Amino acid sequence: MKILLIGPQGSGKSTQAEFLAQFLNIPKISTGDIFRQIATEDSENGRKVREIQNSGKLVDDETTARIVEERLKQEDAAGGFIMDGYPRNIRQKDLFDPHFEKVFYLKVPDSEVTKRMLARGRADDTQESIKMRLNLYYQQTKPLLDYYKSQGILTEINGMGSAGKIQDEIRKNISK
Helix, strand or coil: CEEEEECCCCCCHHHHHHHHHHHHCCCEEEHHHHHHHHHCCCCHHHHHHHHHHHHCCCCCHHHHHHHHHHHHCCHHHCCCEEEECCCCCHHHHHHCCCCCCEEEEEECCHHHHHHHHHHHCCCCCCHHHHHHHHHHHHHHHHHHHHHHHHCCCEEEEECCCCHHHHHHHHHHHHCC
């Protein structure tokens, strides 16, 4: 099964993707995890990704699509996967479209997202960078949500409440 979990940063996508990956026994694939790993490397790519993250911007679409395609060629993804927040805009979907069977949108208020992100304590999570990323997220993601809705595969999930309750709601909607 090919599933996309989408929502603003700090909405709980990674937590829910981890639970769902274990439940379905398929890998969770997160561009955020991939980029954070690259950012730790002492290489040209590592320096480039660190600079982009520190500015609150996002890695370009072509680079991201190439990295995700490489990851999906690995054997563990052959039976399906859970994408954690990618693609996040129409252009990315056009560059890379694995034809998801289900898309779950975790809806969480901005104030809660900001609070959660600041609590993570990551160097790239500042009040200013969070605000910039949220504005960019909504700008880019609305057309993508509309697209998946028109395909009949989008389910909106309330991202507030316990992680277990949210996971139960996602699981209930997998077979629908």
